[in-house]
Amino acid sequence: MTATAVITGIGVVVPPPDAGGDWFDPRTALGPRGYRYLPPACQFLLAAGRRAVADGGRLDGVPEERRAAVVGTNTGLAHLFADMDATVTSGTADALSPALAPFFAVNVLGTRLVSEHAVKGPFMTVTSPRVAGIEALGAGARAMAAGRCDAWIAAAMEHPLDGPAGSGAVAMILERPADAAARDAHVYGTCAASALLAPPSTLATAGGRRRLGEVLGSVLGDAAYQEVDVFGDGSATEEAVVSALTDLPVGAVRRAPAGPGCLAPLERLARLLTEAGSARERLVLAVAGEGHIGVARLAISEPTARGAG
Amino acid sequence: MTEQLSTPTRPLDKEELRALLAQILDVDVAEVTDTAHFVDELEVDSLMALEIAVQLEQTYQVKLGEKETVALKSLDDAYELLSAKLADRVSP
Numbered sequence: 001m002t003a004t005a006v007i008t009g010i011g012v013v014v015p016p017p018d019a020g021g022d023w024f025d026p027r028t029a030l031g032p033r034g035y036r037y038l039p040p041a042c043q044f045l046l047a048a049g050r051r052a053v054a055d056g057g058r059l060d061g062v063p064e065e066r067r068a069a070v071v072g073t074n075t076g077l078a079h080l081f082a083d084m085d086a087t088v089t090s091g092t093a094d095a096l097s098p099a100l101a102p103f104f105a106v107n108v109l110g111t112r113l114v115s116e117h118a119v120k121g122p123f124m125t126v127t128s129p130r131v132a133g134i135e136a137l138g139a140g141a142r143a144m145a146a147g148r149c150d151a152w153i154a155a156a157m158e159h160p161l162d163g164p165a166g167s168g169a170v171a172m173i174l175e176r177p178a179d180a181a182a183r184d185a186h187v188y189g190t191c192a193a194s195a196l197l198a199p200p201s202t203l204a205t206a207g208g209r210r211r212l213g214e215v216l217g218s219v220l221g222d223a224a225y226q227e228v229d230v231f232g233d234g235s236a237t238e239e240a241v242v243s244a245l246t247d248l249p250v251g252a253v254r255r256a257p258a259g260p261g262c263l264a265p266l267e268r269l270a271r272l273l274t275e276a277g278s279a280r281e282r283l284v285l286a287v288a289g290e291g292h293i294g295v296a297r298l299a300i301s302e303p304t305a306r307g308a309g
Numbered sequence: 310m311t312e313q314l315s316t317p318t319r320p321l322d323k324e325e326l327r328a329l330l331a332q333i334l335d336v337d338v339a340e341v342t343d344t345a346h347f348v349d350e351l352e353v354d355s356l357m358a359l360e361i362a363v364q365l366e367q368t369y370q371v372k373l374g375e376k377e378t379v380a381l382k383s384l385d386d387a388y389e390l391l392s393a394k395l396a397d398r399v400s401p
Binding site: 102 | 335336356366
């Protein structure tokens with residue numbers, strides 16, 4: 001069960017191409033106090049969430065218990081775990097920071113976002129490699145289709161060890177088309193997302209690869225996707241997905257490295273939605289060697305002068 | 310934590326301690342007056358109290374007991390406690 005939702009707010013917080021390690025100042029981005037003990041990924045997420053709301057993704061018209069949030073991450077705690085490991089293995093476990101200790105649980109990373117936006121409906125963290133950002137879009141849609149929420153924040157946050165490339169966060173606010181129309185909201189486009197699992201052992205057979213093509217075809221339906229972005233990891237799964245796409249009625253397939261986490265596909269979606277000139281029907285996939293495949297189907301609204309905040 | 314018993318090279322500097330506490334608590338140095346109450350005025354909760362204890366232990370290479378941590382209510386308290394700890398450490 002899923003639902004098509006419209007995107008009414010987008011927030012992107014990523015380092016500029018030539019950024020150093022200090023590209024993000026939480027005091028400037030978030031405020032002078034209260035953010036010191038948040039892991040950077042959490043800080044990025046908060047900043048992206050605020051930008052998505054400021055961008056027009058209104059949550060204040062939705063009852064708090066009808067707001068949801070789904071956040072994806074793969075490397076959001078990489079630095080914290082590395083630091084904790086170093087502290088413990090150096091023989092000084094007592095020196096672990098008590099203020100940072102709660103973040104040992106990955107689900108805690110998103111709780112500050114949830115608190116800040118008074119999200120009292122479903123909240124979930126998804127962590128499947130590469131695809132978690134797209135899964136955040138799909139999981140929220142399922143919650144809405146099941147009647148559990150009226151709007152949700154879908155987000156991805158990352159803070160890889162070898163950053164700043166691949167660091168940052170993207171947040172989107174989605175709601176029902178009718179609700180957005182009722183408040184005359186700016187709509188970037190509609191988005192539907194699916195998550196598939198194609199085990200590598202299955203894709204090793206001709207029958208398995210054929211089945212992948214059939215499933216992808218059923219997911220895409222009759223829409224004419226002029227351009228396709230595939231974010232992968234160079235795995236056999238990625239090769240199988242790209243091969244399957246060539247047999248489907250889709251346009252040019254553009255491949256790019258997914259990078260160390262799940263942020264790149266969501267960042268691409270944000271760019272497509274906010275940059276004038278994007279083809280109307282777009283497909284963005286994330287693929288992981290473990291067999292995870294995330295599929296985001298976009299129908300982009302008319303070109304707009306608004307950009308992702 | 311393994312307590313380091315190296316001899317301090319200089320007396321406890323109250324202004325350095327004030328700056329450290331301000332950094333730990335994420336407040337301006339001016340807010341950490343000698344008597345500003347950690348809980349009532351500087352919004353220290355139980356988690357942050359533990360953070361203060363750990364960072365003081367790390368910075369000054371001392372060990373703080375649970376009761377000593379609970380008794381820390383202000384910069385003056387921290388200064389007195391640390392001064393005593395450091396004095397004990399250099400006593401023959």
